[in-house]
Amino acid sequence: MKLTNLIETDQTSQHHEAFLADVVNGLSTEQKSISAKYFYDDIGSELFQKISQHHDYYPTKTEFSILENISNLLPTIINDAEIDIIELGAGDGHKSELIINGFINAKRKVNFYPIDISEKAMQLLGDNLSINENLHIHGVVADYLHGLAHLKAISNNKKLVLFLGSNIGNFNKEQTDQFLTMLCNALNNDDYVLMGFDLKKDPAILNKAYNDDAGLTKAFNLNLLTRINRELGGDIDITQFMHYGFYNPYRSTMESYLISLAEQTITLKAANQTFHFKHLESIHLEYSHKFTPSGITKLAEHNGFEITQLFSDEKDYFIDALFHKIVHKDMYD
Numbered sequence: 001m002k003l004t005n006l007i008e009t010d011q012t013s014q015h016h017e018a019f020l021a022d023v024v025n026g027l028s029t030e031q032k033s034i035s036a037k038y039f040y041d042d043i044g045s046e047l048f049q050k051i052s053q054h055h056d057y058y059p060t061k062t063e064f065s066i067l068e069n070i071s072n073l074l075p076t077i078i079n080d081a082e083i084d085i086i087e088l089g090a091g092d093g094h095k096s097e098l099i100i101n102g103f104i105n106a107k108r109k110v111n112f113y114p115i116d117i118s119e120k121a122m123q124l125l126g127d128n129l130s131i132n133e134n135l136h137i138h139g140v141v142a143d144y145l146h147g148l149a150h151l152k153a154i155s156n157n158k159k160l161v162l163f164l165g166s167n168i169g170n171f172n173k174e175q176t177d178q179f180l181t182m183l184c185n186a187l188n189n190d191d192y193v194l195m196g197f198d199l200k201k202d203p204a205i206l207n208k209a210y211n212d213d214a215g216l217t218k219a220f221n222l223n224l225l226t227r228i229n230r231e232l233g234g235d236i237d238i239t240q241f242m243h244y245g246f247y248n249p250y251r252s253t254m255e256s257y258l259i260s261l262a263e264q265t266i267t268l269k270a271a272n273q274t275f276h277f278k279h280l281e282s283i284h285l286e287y288s289h290k291f292t293p294s295g296i297t298k299l300a301e302h303n304g305f306e307i308t309q310l311f312s313d314e315k316d317y318f319i320d321a322l323f324h325k326i327v328h329k330d331m332y333d
Contacts, residue, residue, distance in 0.1 A: 001126035006142035027275040036286040041227050042120040047220040049092050056212040062318045070311050071102030080158040082109040087162040088144050090116035093128035104134050115140045115147035148186035159191040166198035169289040180303035193323040197291040203247040210245040210254050218243040233269025254288040
């Protein structure tokens, strides 16, 4: 697999500074918080791959079944001899391989461009993909915005962007609109996006999925504190925090927190600051929003796309939505 690293030394420094600033700001507010985007260092990426394979976590296997069912259908919708398939977030390659093989089986040439800030995650993905003479794999180590801009500059092929696993659910409404607008602007007219959405369902199913009996989600969340210790010079005692996740039906979200098990003070050497925690005080980590089919359609249309089709499973647990970027006629009226 060819690899292009767009994260230069100065960008690495900028990422470190942004991480430090976000942690300092987040721990200085009344409701302490740390952005979920910092989950995914190399250790976090590996832990999430284990979570996705656990029997309590339904989204991955449910989405996999949907992609199996539609892999041969997509080439009949996107009927080009050569296509660029771009995956935002490297994953482990098992879901993207289904889509890739659907196009290869239809005698199409596929250029696969996974984009991820973790080079290790990219290498793991490359190891899992099968070699084929009609498949060209070119990993791009970058954030999504820079990666998409790079690919738009080097290729005019029809594009199918994969944003799977309901990652869109981790954004709030403003962030969702910003991301979809950015994505739309990064694509050419007649390009497509296949995006995963976790649907509203029985809270018991949701709570079990985000509190797996192997403790993987707990380890995944606590790893964020380990990363702070390693990269920001923290002295956090990980054993003095617990993971807590629950479904909030009013917000239609799963919510994840770390809760302090004692009154304590932590220090960040990189910022030369201390932060006090009361007993049972929480750090908010993540919202995972759950959707409805009508809400998905409105979201697409509000941000420059049209829905080609919504693909769901037999239990209606999950939807993979095929977004299509088109030029609206009223733009030229």
